[in-house]
Each structure stands twice: as structure tokens, then as C-alpha cells.
Amino acid sequence: MWAELIQLLATGLWFILPAYVANATPVVLGGGRPIDGGRVFIDGRPIFGPGKTIRGFISGLIAGFILGVLQGLATGQLHFYSVLGFLLALGALMGDLLGSFIKRRVNLERGSAAPVLDQLGFVVLALLFASPVSVPPWEVILIILVITPPIHLGTNFIGHKLKLKERPY
């Protein structure tokens, strides 16, 4: 029972790791020009807001892809894992953007907390983007959805303590 759970946990983490890396990298390497260029949507509010930058997006995409390449080198399946890493990273960043887009539409300012959306949006889109290449068994998807919120909150808290992030969530 425990051995199976740990096996499932390891499989889930291994699969979703490029999405985590893509999501975390912008906190360190992001900044500069916002993706929306400071423009507003038809409702007069920012499209994504100043927390979504071009440098953050590109650095996250490259970092997630590099992780996929490393997984490919480690397993001898370079092509599969590099494509998977790229798609997971792209999905994670698009999910993060979509989350900010939705937050701005309901008038939540940049940096405000949107429970569930903040912790799960990126991982759901990462799984969707990766699905043409690989769909994990449902138990693995379930465990990814269960472990991601606490991991996300934990790493954000550490990032805050390390003064990388203004807010602890």
C-alpha cells in the first residue's frame, strides 16, 4: 500500500517536473517588459497585469524544456522527453497567463491570491498541452492534482523567505 503510493508519487513528480520548473523560473529570472505591454482589455483593466513578463515567459519555457532534455538524457528517450518538457512548460506558462487574465477580469489586482486557480491552473493546462504526446494513467493525474497545491504553496513560502517573492503564497 505505502510502496504503491510512493511509486505513484514519484511517477507523478517525474512527469510534471518540467511544468513546476517553468512555473518557478519567472520568479527568479522574470521582470522587465510585461507581455501585455501595459495595455488594458475592453473592461478597462489590465489584460494580464505587470506580473506576467516576456522575460519570465521565455525563461520559464527554456528552463522547462531543459529539464525535459535532462530527463531524456537520463532515460535514453531524448526526443520524447524534450517534446514533453516543452509542451508541459508551454502549457504551464499559458495556464499561468490564463489565470492572471481571469483574475484581472474579476478585478483581482496583481499579486492577489486566487485559491485553486493560482495553485492548479498552470498544472491543468500543462497536462492538456502535453496530452497529444502523453496522458498519464488517471491515478497519476489524480496524485499530481493532489500534491501540486501544497508543493506550490510550500515553494512560494520558501521563495518569500529567500526574499525572491514579495508575498508568501
Ligand code: CTP
Ligand atoms: N513572473 C514573470 N513573468 C511571468 C510569470 C511570472 O516575470 N510570465 C514573475 C513576476 O515577477 C511575478 C512573479 O513571477 O510577480 C510571481 O508570479 P505569479 O505569482 O504568477 O504572479 P503575480 O505577481 O502573483 O501576478 P498575478 O496576480 O497576475 O498572478
Ligand code: MG
Ligand atoms: Mg501570485
